[in-house]
Amino acid sequence: MKKYLSYIITAIIALILYYLLLPPINLHSASFYFYIIIVLLVFMFNYSIFSISYNNREVMELLFNKRRVRTIGGLNSKVYKTCIFIIAIIIAGTFIVNFFCSPLFNAKSYHNRITIDETGDFTKDVKEVDFKALPLLDRKSSGVLGDRVMGQMSEWVSQFDVSDMYTQINYNGDIVRVTPLTYADPIKWFTNRNEGIKGYIVVNSVDGKTKLVKLDKGMKYVPSALFNDKMERRLRFKYPTTLFDNISFEIDEEGNPYYIITTVDYTAVGLKERVTGVIIYDPITGKSKKYTKEKIPRWVDIAYSASLVIEQVDDWGTYIRGFFNSIFGQKNVVRTTEGYNYLAMDDDVYLYTGITSVVSDESNLGFILSNMRTGETKFYKVAGAEEYSAMNSAEGQVQEKGYKSTFPLLINLNGKPTYLVSLKDDNGLVKMYAFIDVVDYQKVVVTDSSKGILTAKDNYLKGTKTEAKDEELTKEKITVESIHTAIINGYTYYYVESKDKKFKISIILNENLPFLKVGDTIDIGYYETGGKVIEVEKVY
Numbered sequence: 001m002k003k004y005l006s007y008i009i010t011a012i013i014a015l016i017l018y019y020l021l022l023p024p025i026n027l028h029s030a031s032f033y034f035y036i037i038i039v040l041l042v043f044m045f046n047y048s049i050f051s052i053s054y055n056n057r058e059v060m061e062l063l064f065n066k067r068r069v070r071t072i073g074g075l076n077s078k079v080y081k082t083c084i085f086i087i088a089i090i091i092a093g094t095f096i097v098n099f100f101c102s103p104l105f106n107a108k109s110y111h112n113r114i115t116i117d118e119t120g121d122f123t124k125d126v127k128e129v130d131f132k133a134l135p136l137l138d139r140k141s142s143g144v145l146g147d148r149v150m151g152q153m154s155e156w157v158s159q160f161d162v163s164d165m166y167t168q169i170n171y172n173g174d175i176v177r178v179t180p181l182t183y184a185d186p187i188k189w190f191t192n193r194n195e196g197i198k199g200y201i202v203v204n205s206v207d208g209k210t211k212l213v214k215l216d217k218g219m220k221y222v223p224s225a226l227f228n229d230k231m232e233r234r235l236r237f238k239y240p241t242t243l244f245d246n247i248s249f250e251i252d253e254e255g256n257p258y259y260i261i262t263t264v265d266y267t268a269v270g271l272k273e274r275v276t277g278v279i280i281y282d283p284i285t286g287k288s289k290k291y292t293k294e295k296i297p298r299w300v301d302i303a304y305s306a307s308l309v310i311e312q313v314d315d316w317g318t319y320i321r322g323f324f325n326s327i328f329g330q331k332n333v334v335r336t337t338e339g340y341n342y343l344a345m346d347d348d349v350y351l352y353t354g355i356t357s358v359v360s361d362e363s364n365l366g367f368i369l370s371n372m373r374t375g376e377t378k379f380y381k382v383a384g385a386e387e388y389s390a391m392n393s394a395e396g397q398v399q400e401k402g403y404k405s406t407f408p409l410l411i412n413l414n415g416k417p418t419y420l421v422s423l424k425d426d427n428g429l430v431k432m433y434a435f436i437d438v439v440d441y442q443k444v445v446v447t448d449s450s451k452g453i454l455t456a457k458d459n460y461l462k463g464t465k466t467e468a469k470d471e472e473l474t475k476e477k478i479t480v481e482s483i484h485t486a487i488i489n490g491y492t493y494y495y496v497e498s499k500d501k502k503f504k505i506s507i508i509l510n511e512n513l514p515f516l517k518v519g520d521t522i523d524i525g526y527y528e529t530g531g532k533v534i535e536v537e538k539v540y
Contacts, residue, residue: 006046013046014039022236024243028266033090040083047079094269101268107319107326113272114312116368120378122417125369126345128531129411131453135168135175135205135344136422136430138406142166142177142203144428145210149201153212156181159188160197167248168205168342168349169301175205175344180249180257180283182224189226196220196284200249200257219257221286223247231259234286235279242290245273246305253299258282262303263290273311275375278303293375301349302372309351309370310336313377317355333358334365337387339407348373352410354387355379363389364438367410367417382417385441390419393441394434398423403431410438414461414535415527422449435460458488473525473537478503480520495533496522502533510539 023035103110137145143166150162160181168177180200183189196218203210223231235244246262261279266272278296281288296303317334318326326333337354344350349372354364364386370377385393391405401423408419413435423432423446430449433456437443445463447456478498486493492507494516503524507513516522525538 006043006050009046010039010043013042017042019233022232024236025240026243028269029243030094030270033094033269037087037090040087044080044083047077097268098271101271103315103319103323103326105323107323110272110315111319112316113274114309114316114375114377116313116316117376117378118381120369120380122380122382123412123415123528125378125380126343126410126412126417128415129413131457133175133206133344134409134411134420134453135342136409136420136433136453137177137203137205137208138341138422139166139168139177140428141208141422141424141430142179142205145203145208146179146201149210149212150181156199156212158184159192160184160199162201163249165249166203167250167302168344169250170344170347170349171202171251172253177203177205178249178251179203180219180222182222186226189224189229192218193220193225193229197222200251202251213255215257215284217284219283222283223259229286231281231283235261235281235288238288239279239290242279244279245275245308246302248302250299250301256282257284260300260302261288262305273308275304275308296373298347298373300373304351304370304372304375306340306351306372309372309375309377310340310353313353313355313368313370318358330358336368337364339387341407341409342372343369343410356386380417382438384417384438385419385436387419390436390438390441390444391421393444394421394423394436394446397434397444397446398432401431402426405434408436413457418460437464470525470538472527474528475523475525475540477521477523480516480518480522482518483516503536504533505536505539509536513539 017035017038021031021035023029023031026032143164146162146166151157161184163179163182166177166179168175171178178200181197183192183197198215198218199212200215201210201212221229221231221234225231228234243264243266244261245264248260249257250260251257259281261281263276263279264273265276275293277290277292278300279288279290280297280300291297293303314335317336320332321329325331334355335358337356340351340353342349343352351370351372352367354367356364364384366379366381366383368377368379387408390408394405395403403423403425405421405423408421411418411420417438419436419438421434421436422430423434425431432446432449433453434444434446435456443464445456445460447459478496478501480496480498482497484495486495494505494507494513496503496505496516503526505513505524523540524536525540526534526536
């Protein structure tokens with residue numbers, strides 16, 4: 001009877017461990033095998049304890065070594081050996097399978113785990129920068145603003161904390177970061193669980209406007225809740241075999257809050273992760289729905305994690321000529337640079353990071369843009385400065401102030417890839433903006449942030465202006481249909497309309513511009529940037 005108790009107690013402990021650890025019941029999951037091993041060890045311990053049935057004579061004989069006892073608490077039993085055998089099979093089997101599924105034997109499949117389009121044209125794919133829709137605030141600055149607005153809600157501060165998620169999304173045409181509130185501690189969950197968390201924070205990444213959005217119905221089933229209210233537990237019980245990866249917080253176009261959970265699959269055990277879809281989870285009702293990656297709703301912005309995209313791109317660049325070349329010859333081997341940022345284009349969020357040689361240097365061979373919803377990735381062969389070299393160049397312009405640079409934003413400025421960074425003081429406040437030429441990071445211009453981003457842009461263009469080459473320009477004879485003037489930073493600009501096109505012409509280009517009138521013709525040259533207003537480079 002005592003032996004059967006070991007089975008019963010082990011089963012109870014196994015259920016408790018499953019409730020706490022929430023492992024997926026999936027043969028590709030390392031945590032599943034870890035759970036099995038823990039349960040087997042618990043069973044071995046219980047079986048040994050409850051199998052002791054020695055009488056006093058046997059104990060005395062054991063103590064005085066009068067004879068060898070064959071079975072001590074069942075430790076040499078068939079059950080015990082079977083458990084050891086299963087554990088050994090799990091460990092050895094995982095090692096062997098993963099070894100034969102590793103890049104050593106499958107370099108080509110690792111190289112091909114992501115499809116990268118190398119035919120992209122930067123000036124065509126990335127629109128001319130719109131400074132009215134440029135996310136100047138990074139995640140850290142958003143966190144400072146979010147904590148500040150939360151601090152103004154005295155009745156909430158004592159009950160809730162602010163999550164550090166700050167997911168960047170497109171929301172009704174605005175680029176924002178959103179983050180949920182969380183229960184401050186288990187006691188706050190217990191006292192507030194009936195109403196839930198009734199708000200989340202939205203930070204506009206362009207102008208920094210921050211607000212706490214209050215909900216009519218609270219979010220009850222969230223990651224910071226306990227027991228059966230905990231989000232991860234509800235998901236595991238509904239999807240026991242599904243592998244979860246990235247978790248982000250987003251809002252739909254109506255402002256309803258959701259958690260987006262990426263579902264994945266592996267080769268062997270934990271190798272070559274790939275996205276299979278997402279689960280959209282409503283923290284207010286606790287209901288969820290699974291989508292394949294081909295059917296993810298358009299309002300969802302983040303399905304792929306940044307770490308997965310970078311891992312896949314690194315494999316693409318590392319194993320381009322096989323495994324041994326990645327270690328010894330390293331011919332054509334490339335990798336991503338340290339760090340990344342996001343771009344917002346066409347109602348989608350794209351991850352940006354540079355591609356550099358595996359031999360560490362201060363230059364990039366180009367960069368990739370990866371759609372965080374679909375995983376579609378493009379590589380642009382634009383040789384230039386590595387991001388940290390550009391950041392150091394910007395910091396060097398104001399080294400006496402000790403400002404620190406943010407990771408660059410990559411923008412299309414006048415048809416050229418350009419880095420834009422913010423320079424912050426020790427308190428995390430933005431003090432200056434810096435524009436850096438991607439191709440030549442020595443071309444850098446910094447401007448006090450109080451003067452505005454447009455002034456910083458104009459200062460950069462004037463400070464780095466070079467004579468435009470005729471062969472690079474689009475030449476056109478236009479007829480003036482309307483003309484207006486504007487003075488910007490002390491310079492006069494003429495805004496000319498002709499055949500549904502709008503041109504911006506600086507007085508510096510031609511001294512006869514003040515005499516232009518409707519009906520006149522003029523020969524101009526400009527870069528094709530795709531912007532709404534075309535900036536003229538030459539007047540012939």
